[in-house]
Amino acid sequence: MKLKEIAIGYIEIPLVTPFKTALRTVNSVNDLIVKVTAEDGTEGYGEAPPTAVITGDTKESIEAAIRYYIAPSITGMGLDDLPSIMAKMEKCLAKNTTAKAAVDIALYDLYAKLQKKPLFRLLGEKDPSAVKTELETDITISVNDTDEMVRDSVKAVGEGFRILKVKVGKGGEKDVERIREIRKAVGKDVVIRVDANQGWTREEAVSTITAMEDAGLGIELVEQPVSYHDFKGMQYVTAHVQTPILADESVFSYEDGVRVMEEHGADLVNIKLMKTGGIHEAVKICDAADRFGIKCMIGCMLESKVSVSAGVHLAAARSCVTMADLDGPSLCKVDPYEGGPVYQGPKILLSEDYGIGITKVPVKFERI
Numbered sequence: 001m002k003l004k005e006i007a008i009g010y011i012e013i014p015l016v017t018p019f020k021t022a023l024r025t026v027n028s029v030n031d032l033i034v035k036v037t038a039e040d041g042t043e044g045y046g047e048a049p050p051t052a053v054i055t056g057d058t059k060e061s062i063e064a065a066i067r068y069y070i071a072p073s074i075t076g077m078g079l080d081d082l083p084s085i086m087a088k089m090e091k092c093l094a095k096n097t098t099a100k101a102a103v104d105i106a107l108y109d110l111y112a113k114l115q116k117k118p119l120f121r122l123l124g125e126k127d128p129s130a131v132k133t134e135l136e137t138d139i140t141i142s143v144n145d146t147d148e149m150v151r152d153s154v155k156a157v158g159e160g161f162r163i164l165k166v167k168v169g170k171g172g173e174k175d176v177e178r179i180r181e182i183r184k185a186v187g188k189d190v191v192i193r194v195d196a197n198q199g200w201t202r203e204e205a206v207s208t209i210t211a212m213e214d215a216g217l218g219i220e221l222v223e224q225p226v227s228y229h230d231f232k233g234m235q236y237v238t239a240h241v242q243t244p245i246l247a248d249e250s251v252f253s254y255e256d257g258v259r260v261m262e263e264h265g266a267d268l269v270n271i272k273l274m275k276t277g278g279i280h281e282a283v284k285i286c287d288a289a290d291r292f293g294i295k296c297m298i299g300c301m302l303e304s305k306v307s308v309s310a311g312v313h314l315a316a317a318r319s320c321v322t323m324a325d326l327d328g329p330s331l332c333k334v335d336p337y338e339g340g341p342v343y344q345g346p347k348i349l350l351s352e353d354y355g356i357g358i359t360k361v362p363v364k365f366e367r368i
């Protein structure tokens with residue numbers, strides 16, 4: 001069975017509240033959607049969020065990468081040999097991980113549908129006993145004034161969330177105050193993970209995290225304390241604090257992941273499909289994590305349910321994935337799609353529907 005055609009379209013979904021990190025503020029999801037179609041008419045879907053400040057990928061660059069490089073390279077290839085398609089896509093242009101991820105996800109969705117299997121069963125075939133059918137996601141608390149962050153945290157806990165991913169990286173001392181007040185308001189049983197999105201220097205990171213430790217704030221982990229290219233800084237922070245450090249922006253590829261694991265650039269790794277260029281490379285990082293005995297998070301950018309569903313399937317399939325930051329759909333005001341994993345507050349329930357499970361995507365597609 002051959003890949004007959006690739007089509008693209010756009011979706012815009014407003015957010016419940018503005019999403020604010022040390023790197024950016026966004027009010028809506030504005031993503032490109034990819035549809036791939038097999039010769040027999042079976043379709044697969046993928047999604048590409050333009051997260052220029054992290055991946056370097058813009059709406060324009062994603063569309064150009066798919067239209068002028070990826071689609072002409074892979075259309076017409078045999079769908080029974082996914083690794084060959086992925087190798088061709090990898091070779092047709094460097095970087096552009098978001099465009100590659102959207103096409104990779106759509107192809108895995110299509111492939112699993114043709115195999116008549118849910119994607120998580122397919123990805124979990126090496127160790128079916130480790131496969132999960134339910135996950136728990138955290139929810140992001142945007143970085144704002146302390147009072148607003150406390151209100152957002154209390155609201156999230158009231159909605160049933162038990163794990164908060166609190167955005168910081170906007171002034172070390174202020175960040176300690178933010179976490180202190182949130183901890184006071186939500187009590188000791190709520191898990192608090194902190195994401196600095198590269199907002200600290202290495203010295204600031206160590207003094208800020210140490211102050212949180214000394215104040216007994218019970219932080220589960222700190223994500224990406226320093227700049228993505230400051231590998232020595234990541235090693236320094238990891239070596240000088242007790243709290244586990246999670247590498248996010250420092251790990252895009254398999255090679256990045258192995259370097260962090262081998263050279264102790266962090267204790268944990270956040271795998272995101274938009275950084276790896278899709279599932280095929282993410283699986284390799286999971287294999288490395290199994291070898292090194294490192295635990296991973298599957299995270300997402302600010303994305304909606306198409307691509308986040310692919311992250312859910314991967315998280316469900318692999319035992320090294322013990323943490324899910326897959327809250328994109330929870331941050332959106334509406335769910336415009338039909339099908340896919342079911343979100344019930346923090347719970348994500350997988351079904352036996354084929355592929356990633358998305359059945360309806362309300363987008364006007366243009367065949368390219």
Ligand SMILES: C[C@H](N)C(=O)N[C@H](CCC(=O)O)C(=O)O
Pocket residue numbers: 021024051054140165195197248299300301302303325326327328
């Ligand atoms: C949405 C998710 N919870 C998240 O916080 N992801 C960010 C990057 C998101 C973005 O800027 O689109 C992260 O983990 O750094």
Ligand SMILES: [Mg+2]
Pocket residue numbers: 195197223224248249270
């Ligand atoms: Mg992060």
